[in-house]
Amino acid sequence: MFGKWAIVAVLAALAVIIAAYAVFRDRDVGHDRFFADQTYHFQTLRALTDIAADGADTSEVLETIKHIRSGDAQGWFRAWSQTGDRVASLANATIDRIAKGRALLRAHNYYRTAEFFLPPDAPKRPVSAEKNVRSFYAGLDALGVAYQRIEVPYETGHHLEAVYYPADQVDSGKPLIVLGGGFDSTLEELYFVLVKDAHDHGYGVLTYDGPGQGSVLRDQGLTFTHEWEKPAGAVIDAFLADHARPGRIVLVGMSMGGYLAPRAAAFDDRFDGVVAYDVFFDFGTIARRYVPSAAFWLQEHGLAIVVDAMVRAKAALSPSFAWAASNGMWTLGTKRPLETVAALQKYSLDGVAQRIKGDVLILAGAEDHFVPVEQVARFEKSLTSARSVTTRIYDRPSGGAEHCQLGAQALWHADFFDWMAERFGSTPAPTR
Known part of the structure; x- marks a missing residue:
């Protein structure tokens, strides 16, 4: 009797396992995103896009981003910099001229990507920029690409x-x-x-x-x-x-x-x-759609300090907004996000x-x-x-x-x- 029920139990367990496998198998589909945050996803895609021109490799990118949490600019910088350093070391140890050149171009791209989310005045930026530029031209030279600066x-x-x-x-x-x-x-x-x-x-x-x-x-x-x-x-x-x-x-x-x-x-x-x-x-129309109309009213009525608080709150919740606001002020020479929006109307x-x-x-x-x-x-x-x-x-x-x-x-x-x-x-x- 015990043997009969044991067999029944085993068969029932197998049925559950098979059913569960079927359910999870149906759910096991590919994904088209690397991060939920659009800007972190987009910048990862940007690095991958350069594969066709010897500027990245798939697994190098995937191994890098698995250590990153969206919104963590320092973590992003650290992970991409480490990949850049590793690939640059690989280039230095490589005898083959073409392989060396390609590795240097990849290192350049990873260094460029690393500093993307850093604040404009971050002390790490100049060092990273120097490494990415140096790697780039060294890569072109190794590959024999003709260019004139x-x-x-x-x-x-x-x-x-x-x-x-x-x-x-x-x-x-x-x-x-x-x-x-x-x-x-x-x-x-x-x-x-x-x-x-x-x-x-x-x-x-x-x-x-x-x-x-x-x-x-x-x-x-x-x-x-x-x-x-x-x-x-x-x-x-x-x-x-x-x-x-x-x-x-x-x-x-x-x-x-x-x-x-x-x-x-x-x-x-x-x-x-x-x-x-x-x-x-x-660009003016694009910029204005990210700003609530109340912000302009507050600015016009001398309440810029309230607008600044709103910007800080939104930046804390949205890495994409935080980066766009910071980069806009840096590249346009403005002091506040609404000044950036005003400048972009031209x-x-x-x-x-x-x-x-x-x-x-x-x-x-x-x-x-x-x-x-x-x-x-x-x-x-x-x-x-x-x-x-x-x-x-x-x-x-x-x-x-x-x-x-x-x-x-x-x-x-x-x-x-x-x-x-x-x-x-x-x-x-x-x-x-």
């Missing part, structure tokens, strides 16, 4: 930074691509964004940091200007002083560069085409886009967490003088729904190079 005169006593990556065939007739970043970019990371793939396609690329970006902000304290035709024009002037003028020049702006590049193209006819990667038609293409005469490519993510996709239609409607307007909006199934199509670099690159071939496939030879 250019110091661009700008205003009195200042300069901008640019790097030119020549095409293998300088007389190919292909346009020169000029690439600039945005709200939080660095000059060196632009190599991974487009330069390497453009070089594989036979294009030369000129990259640059303007006011508010990279070392120009960090070392000289130059903050953003909405009149982006000034820095962009200075970069072209400096380049043409020592190089043959290309038959065509196409300006690409990344992220906030989706405003900066079209603004420059509107006032400088030397740009034959412009790419908004992504759309960034009106960063609009409304009344400006009508001046653009060349070809325009607009890229956008359908679920961009920063720029509403509705700004695409406003931009298109304003381009009344453009020679042509091409728009690509990427949805979630395509993988390109994020801001700047992070995680889907090959997707937007395919559309970009098709557009380049269609619009500028036949170009005049370079001239002096």
